[in-house]
Amino acid sequence: MGADRLVIDLENISFAYPDGRDVLSGLSFKLDKGARAGLIGPNGSGKTTLLHMIMGLIPPSEGAIRLFGREMRSEKDFHESRKNIGLVFQNPDDQLFSPTVLEDVAFGPLNLGAGPEEARDIALKTLKDLHLTGFEDRISYRLSGGEKKLVALATVLAMDPAVLVMDEPTTGLDEKTNDRIVSILNTLDKTLLIVSHEYNFLARTTNDFYGMRDGRIFYAGESATLHTHYHAHAAGEVPHKHI
């Protein structure tokens, strides 16, 4: 567990939005290469803020961010690190701005210096891997909610990052799309950090859980310490899964 195995290393991070209240205060968090971690916390506890900070979109007011063992100081550092960390936004509508799916997925590779032909090939291959073949000429804006989430994931995977960070990948999605995302995530060989309100989803995709409270992250348990209990459930004909 040397420092070189740490992909994300946050030390004593504090942050408040201009209009006041502290969102993060004295937060520290480490994520190893190959780890699959879930993050749970109430609304407004600062999960999205934290992810944006890891991407270099929001600078911390205090503390140090080290990614892949290097301390991040400037926008230039982050420009490099973004090649290796991909973030899927909470809301796919915020992530997709090109007219067609193909253009959206090719956007990242183009920025990384791929030629138009190459970017196109990468995009098509990524779509194929996510079983989205045939979507390339669809208008991103008109996709259904679940399809948008999958395309948003494709736009990030097209850049082949070593670390995949996802902000509530399943909110508002039905069980089928949920299952599809679970199975995609479980075939990926990447370091994962997933924010979600859904215990169930996290239990199926990650190995460790973290919680967020009072501006800090705390370790909440391994998958092995999961416990089970009764819960109420709609029966009838509505299809649902028993785990």
Added chain:
Amino acid sequence: MGADRLVIDLENISFAYPDGRDVLSGLSFKLDKGARAGLIGPNGSGKTTLLHMIMGLIPPSEGAIRLFGREMRSEKDFHESRKNIGLVFQNPDDQLFSPTVLEDVAFGPLNLGAGPEEARDIALKTLKDLHLTGFEDRISYRLSGGEKKLVALATVLAMDPAVLVMDEPTTGLDEKTNDRIVSILNTLDKTLLIVSHEYNFLARTTNDFYGMRDGRIFYAGESATLHTHYHAHAAGEVPHKHI
């Protein structure tokens, strides 16, 4: 169970958006006065479309809509029925269009013919009932997601409709806000129709479940037929509820 007890009565409704695919096809659905019904269905199955149709925002291509025993034929009919059926939209930012909370909540009563003084009083009382006293001069766009959902509910309750229709009232909300909405709904003496992906939430607020598939609604069971089963759950220190 005479026809006079039916508040919503849809018969053989079909609908497709201009650009093609059928969304609703041969759908029939009845809702009794005082019923509390949940509606579950995959993304894009047409739940939001159906709710908008009940409100008269989208005309069906085929079939009949009867509300409170009267057949709805024109915009004028719906203008009347909207006084008695309140819809809480999926996205509160669409519902809160006034600069301040007070104006937003008073908007409905003003349109129903209340004078400015009276509308103001109704708005303040509604906010009080939802424990939102002190919010009246807050700027809508600065509210948090959960607060917005609660204010959106207030804007509808201020019109005191007999039927309350809600489109995914809890997506993206944490357990506390969730609980708050559950307890508010459980003190209301109104006919309820709630669309949600969360079985748990529906189990706590409604008596009957319906599912949606292939453009139709089917009855999926009573609360009494709910069954329980094991499910995986994150333990650790993260606070959560056992039901």
Added chain:
Amino acid sequence: MLSETFAFGDSPIHRLDPRLRVVLAGLFSILTAILNRFPAAFFAVFLALVLIGASRLPVRQVLSRLAVVNGLVLFIWLVLPWTFEGTPAVEIGPLVGSWEGIRLCALITLKSNAIILALIALVATMPVATLGYALHHLRLPDKLVYLLLMTYRYIFVIETEYQQLARAARIRCFKPGTNLHTYKTYAYMVGMLFVRASARAQRVHQAMVCRGFSGKFYCLHEFAFKSSDWAWSSAMGISLIVLGGLEWAPIV
């Protein structure tokens, strides 16, 4: 990020009746805009500074707002004195600056700054919503007031949407430059803003219809004219008459 920097404060000006502030700002601006004499222009700047003082706004932020106006004023300084025919005042190489040109530039500088300062003190000190209600009470057409309020309500939502799109581009390693890829990306983002704005407008209209909207707008807000408002009206009335006097009184 958008914010209403000056709107929320506590000062004699913040407490003035918004209708009065709008009317005063209008009168002051119009009067100052048509001034031609220096004593009057200096007095206008003095009045504006008094208003800024009374509004107790953070000096540094007020100055940073002035930078924008003065950027344009600087542009005029760079061109006008050297091209205005008249009595030579300075020579730099082949360029000759005339007294008349310099005089005109100086006058413009004073007037621009006076008007902007008064605008900051009197109008930027109220939230746009309040301005909307004030304009409603001043008999502006309902439609225009509603358009203003609706625009105001949604600029924050749409600005957040834009920020998110810009972030989405950044996390995918987008680096703006002078090239087609960059302009295309911005054009798509702008196009997306318009499409989403339009779709949102449709939903908002539906939400309005669901709450019984039938084309009539109401205003809940009432304003009260207090004794301090009378005091300020008289003081400003007299000052504006003095300002007019400095401009139009025959020179003795």
Added chain:
Amino acid sequence: MHISEGVLSAPVLAGGAAFAVAGIAVGLKKLDNDRIPQAGILAAAFFVASLVHVPIGPSSAHLILNGIVGLLLGWAAFPVIAVALVLQAILFQFGGITSLGVNTIIMAGPAVLGYYLFTPFIARSHTTAMAGAFACGFTAVLVSALIAAAALMLTGEAFLEVSVALVAAHIVVMIIEGIITMFCVAFLKKVQPSMLQIG
């Protein structure tokens, strides 16, 4: 693009205000109450989009976008642009009260002109539409600059060179606005053609 306070003469300010009031009146008349949310939220989008800075060599410029606003809104561009200018005056003090009329004409006049001149092209085949959209963005800024120059010249002949410099300084902006308008129209034609009133 706007002319700041304290520059223009009384007759020019008054004339600008009168024309602007007329334009706004026409725009409001064509805008029924049901379309207020549409116009208001598009105005918000226009306001936000015009804060976007695009790089031009070592420098940058903010977008103007009155061409595309004209294509989207027609005459309603007048009240929409006036409202956006009021918000700019209050939130950033770009412009003020007395020059509001002139500035509305500078921005909205070319928008309406572009609407009449170029909408027919937008409906046609890809190449024609793209050329029309480029011309619309380019012309809108050009005409804006010319109106601004005219307002300055009417104020005093002394402003001749300032006016020339103003138009010259916007030539690159015209090209960029043309390109942005072109891609933006391409986007809208694919994603939501009904917004361009071409079904």
